[in-house]
Amino acid sequence: MAESDLSLLLLCVFFPIFLLVFIKLIVRPRPVNIPIKSRHVFITGGSRGIGLALARQAAAEGARVTVLARNLEKLEEAKASIRLSTGIDVGIVSADVRDFDAVKKAVESAGPIDVLVCNQGVYASGEIENLEVKEIKGMIDVNLIGSFNVVKAVLPGMKNRIDRKPVSIAFMSSQSGQVDYDLLLAFLVNI
Template sequence: MLKALAGRTVIVTGGSKGIGKGIARRFGAAGLNVLVVSRSLTEAQATAAEIGPNASGFAADVSDPEQCKAFAQAALDRYGRIDVLCANAGIFPAAKLDVMTVEDFDAVMNVNLKGTFLSVAAVLPAMKAAKWGRIVVTSSITGPITGYPGWAHYGASKAGQLGFVRTACIELAPWGITVNAVMPGNIKTEGLDGLGADYLAKMESSIPLKRLGSVEDIANGALFFASEEAGFITGQTLVIDGGQVLPESLMALEEMAVV
């Protein structure tokens, strides 16, 4: 049982949908004040309303340093403290290398990698003053471990996040701030709606546990990294993928016993 986190404040970027929404809801259920950050104020406020009176929404683009400073200030104005940052905002437009443009590449890097840096930089003054903080980055298995056609820019951004984590954790350790990353596999979100049962079944067939992950699976990992119990864990990654990256071939999955 995790020690109480109630009363602390978390900022969740990209918190209005998908994994970010799951993280925001899980932290709200744990009793934290939640600032849901999204490029859409309407969507951020809608998610905050689902969480309850301890949550509120804020519109910001994490690739803009001034907007990141603004969401940090909003958290301080509304809740008086910043304890946890879940740097979750990310985009994943597909483009294979023969058609990918410089603009395509830069757009992904600006949100996924630069946005992580800018979000962390924005919360540091408050965390350093408190001499306590938890930073949880949402990376991916794609890039650091696996690859997928059309996502070279996305994979590079997600691998880059882990390089950032490994140095940031050293720099911030003197202030009692930990920096860790969750690495989701295939997770069932609204982004998969409309792809059809056959497509989802094919995705599930590559996972030893034979199901897609839920946003709650990722949120529980993020909540652990934010806890007091995880205070001696920093610079680490947690793969949450149902064992997807482990089989060396499809034959290994075919050899699984049917229970």
């Protein structure tokens, strides 16, 4: 009896640990630290908000930074503000992420990219049933298709790097997407 209790106890203690270690080993992609000093960081939607803050931080950490957005005037302002706070000049490129050809041109003009941050985004707030279809399409075009366009334009250059240093692509997301997704799921389950 005591032996079976001990086996049960060992099973309860060690099996979850074994499971966690196993999951950690098989889960991909694994988080890696990409040193950004002297590397090219390309940030979409970098003319204001979170993207601008990321651009400033990356520049301060010694990266070569390029920011992409549509409004050239705002890009110039962003560049000036980063120069003021860090003394560093970042590159700016103007393109609409919905336009693949324009994005490709901007990416080519910026040069080989090591770290891509797809940060551009628009958000129409409200319940799905109260949003106009064109507002929903607008978000999908900029946030989703726009990110595909940027990745499609950047990826060939990343894959052809000969220095074999790690490269990285990050996507800025929002919890609202998850909340809306949960609501949608709850709705679908209930019908």
